Amino acid sequence: MAATTSHTNFDVQNIRKDFPILSRKVNGQPLIYFDNAATSQTPQAVIDAIVDYYSNYNANIHRGVHALSQEATDAYEEARIKIQKHFNAAKSYEIILTAGTTHAINLIANGYSALLQKGDEVLVSALEHHSNIVPWQMLCERTGAILKVIPMTQSGELDMDAFAKAVSDKLKLVFVNHVSNALGTVNPIEHIIAEAHKVGAAVVIDGAQATPHIKPDVQALDADFYVASAHKICGPTGVGILYGKEALLEKLPPYQGGGEMIDQVTFEKTTYAGLPHKFEAGTPNICGGIATGVGLDYMNAIGFDVIAAYEEELLQYATEKLLKIEGLKIYGESSKKTAVVSFNVGAIHPYDIGTILDKLGIAVRTGHHCAQPIMDYFKIPGTVRASFSFYNTKEEIDIFIKGVERAVMMLS
Template sequence: MLDIQKIRADFPILSEKVNGKTLVYFDNGATSQKPQVVIDAISKYYQEINANIHRGVHTLSQLATDAYEISRGKIQNHINAKFSHEVLFTSGTTFGINLVANGFTSLLKEGDEVIVSALEHHSNIVPWQMLCERTRAVLKVIPMNEKGELIMEEYDKLLSDRTKIVTVNHISNALGTVNPIKEIISKAHAVGAAVLIDGAQAVPHLRPDVQALDCDFYVFSGHKMCGPTGIGILYGKEDWLNKLPPYQGGGDMIKEVTFEKTTYAGLPFKFEAGTPNIAGGIVLGTAIDYMNEVGFENIQAQELELLEYGTKRLIEIEGLNIVGTAENKTSVISFNIKGIHPYDIGTIVDKLGIAVRTGHHCAQPIMNHFNIPGTIRASFAFYNTKEEIDAMIEAIKKAVMMLS
């Protein structure tokens, strides 16, 4: 059991006032809040060891390099990658997906097929559309049912020897659906296809084991799991990373440069051109340490309790409809209220200190499936409480009274 008040004391922003009200932060699906230990680690880096890495022989450069590579090792251990060089630092999930999609340009030909799902964030749709435009490959989509679950029988029908890569999210940002990715991966491998998993919404809630999953690529962002913005991870199996060409050219990703020919460095540096977000990379390790200290079993238990309680309270509101009722969900509730635009609800509850997300959540195909403009999304983290859910319910009721 978590001591929630002790946990909440770790997050200074949770004691802030918004519009004169105590902040209730339910937009964790967009970005999580940061504990003091993470905030302090950012400051500590710039105060004590700020220097460029992998380049200098001076003491600060060595200290910064060591801290950066120690963090890479922490992340390797966290996701159970086989080698540390399979862990690439990126600017975030979007960058990692684009890196892989760009690399597949040389591996696809006209008539090859790429499979995505109907539950994807735009970041896991658009790069593959661009890839298909470049290569004249065909984009296929796994459909979903009215609960917001993928229809696996239809996925089976889409797979063939033309399938070259399958790319799906682990958890839907818009609906909270947890996808059966182990089954998806196994079936894709049976036809010789690679698999990329977008884990941006999963890593705040669970520890992915990339070897147990047997995924070829796994991408996520640090800012959704108590880390800083502007840093993310692309895990790739060694064999696949060796097949892909560099995504960018520049410093640190080369072995030798002449005007006649350039040879590239080995993994992971082949994909890490230029000065990286050094502080972000180091502090992502700090954030992962913090979350592991809290314990992912504890995190899951707390968030499941919040999901069940929040669902029970929300459906008490007349005219409220929950969008996305998958059997296997994480702590995200998307909903609408009959006759009221989600933006209007979001605007009013913000005045009462409640931070929720409204709109299509960068998942327009999902909204089109349900024939709605968007939803109100409440996404809970382990530092949230039932009392905060009660405050949200009262704020929504006031908003409904004002807008009816």
Template sequence: MLDIQAIRSHFPILTQTVNGKPLVYFDNAATSQKPQVVIDAISKYYSEINANIHRGVHTLSQLATDAYEVSRHTIQRHINAKHAHEVLFTSGTTHGINLVANGFTQFVKAGDAVMVSAMEHHSNIVPWQMLCERTGASLRVIPMNEKGELVLEEFEKLLDENVKIVSVNHISNALGTINPVKFIIDKAHAVGAAVFIDGAQASPHLSIDVQALDADFYAFSGHKMCGPTGTGILYGKEAWLNKLPPYQGGGEMIKEVTFEKTTYADLPHKFEAGTPHIAGGIVLGTAVDYLNSIGLDNIAAYEHELLEYGTQKLSEIEGIQLVGTAKEKASVLSFNLAGIHPYDVGTIVDKMGIAVRTGHHCAQPVMNAFCIPGTIRASFAFYNTKQEIDALIAAVKKAQMMLG
């Protein structure tokens, strides 16, 4: 059992009021709040060891370099990567997807296919569309059913030796669906396709073992898992990362430069051009340590309890439409009120001090599939409570009364 009140005390932002009401923060799928240990670590870096990394012999540079690489090893252990050099620091999941999609230009040609699912975030659609435009490849889309679950029979029908890479999210940001990524990976590998997993929504909620999944690539963002914005990780199997060309050119990613020819650095530096977000990379390791101190399994169990409670309470409201009712779900509730635009509900709920997300959640194809303009999305984290859900229910009922 988690001591939720003790955990909440780690997050200074949760003590404030919004519009005269205690803050209820239910926009965790967009970004999580930061514990004091993370905030302190950012300050500590800039106060005590601020220096560029991998380049200096002076003491501060060595301290910063050591801290940065310790963080890389922390994340390697966290996702059970085989090698630390398979862990690349990025600015976030979107960066990781674009890096791989750009690199796959040399592995994809006209007549080939790239596969995504119907429930992807725009950042896991657009880079692959751009790849198809560059190469003449086609984009295949795994359909989903009315519950917001992928139709695996159709996935298997779409899958053949022309598919060069399959890219799907581990958890849908718009629906909360937990996808059967191990099944997808195994089936894709059977026809020789590589697999990219967008783990942006999974990394705050689930224990991730990239070797057990056998994922070729797995990306996630630091800011959704109690870390700083502008940070992320791309895991790639060593063999794939060695085959991919560099995504950017510049300092740090080179071994030798002449005007006649440049040779590239070994992994992971081949993909880490320029001065990185050093503080962010270091503190991402701090955030991972914090989450592990609580336990991802404990977090998942508690958030599932919140999900079940919230689902039950919302379902009792007349005129509620739950969007995304998959059997396997993370702690995301997307819903609408009959006859009322989600934006209007979100505005009134905000006046009650409750932060929810409204709109299409950068997943317009999902909304089109359900024939709706968007949803109201309440996404829970391990520092939220059932009492906060009760406050949300009261606010939604008030919005319904005012707008209905």
């Protein structure tokens, strides 16, 4: 198995050496990667784990008696335990490995199709990614439940007074992200969970944008469900993490039928396997699951408190520099934010700024960020989004600022 790098002291230049892609050039310029909210880059330790799996013990899991299958099974289940400990889940089988956050959300929504009735209420926030909106709309169409929305404010925060008014005995399910992908706002999920539980509603937390910056404790949060993606926490694409309380997971029917999720199969009747296998039909992304554990090992070796403190420095530095650019407006002004700056400059289209930055080797995200309701609220087509990670530097931000200034000069 690949070794994990340990960093007793935070040295960003040393850490950058762990990420091979950061040494490449784009359009003849050194890559400056500020699209971390879309996906993080991959450290060598994770790449080595992927190569190690396919080179030395590639086999299907849970089914074979031969050595390779047993080795692969052990490594995969060890990764599940790493994830359990990272999120502080009570049981390892409360961790379901999926194909991504979107897959995990749809798994929950599909299960609640059997639990909701006409007139029940489902509450989502106005700060959600499309994958946190569409599955609940589909759920309500199937069941006759009513979808309600927690509105947002001009600062990019949730209107908590409106949330309080929306909590009623009809409320069965609340969905809210821990952190907004478009604005970086950290939502008050502890309060939301506590208030929803007073009326017996379950709460699903989308942690895809939070987990790169925050180490969530699902038991302390009392979250019913918490979902995340490996590719945002130094892991591979195609792997999602679904935590669910045992009692709730037991209530949900299987999402897919097939191998692995069964107990006994006859043409007359099929019985299902216990957790977590009930929700893991078919051959999983074995290598991806193993590599996810290695990615978490890597980030935990640095320390999430250290990561958060450094990224806060980057956020404040970039914010101060950007606000000196005439006509620049930042969207998302909460005092509680992760390292995301979403902005526009005057009437310049964000796509045009992003295109010029790309020519300079600077990767940012432009558009509506799969959060069209947020853009509609601000009456804009989209934003330029720069999102930072612990391997970014202030020197990169300086180059980025000059790039934005150059783009503005060219486009004005």
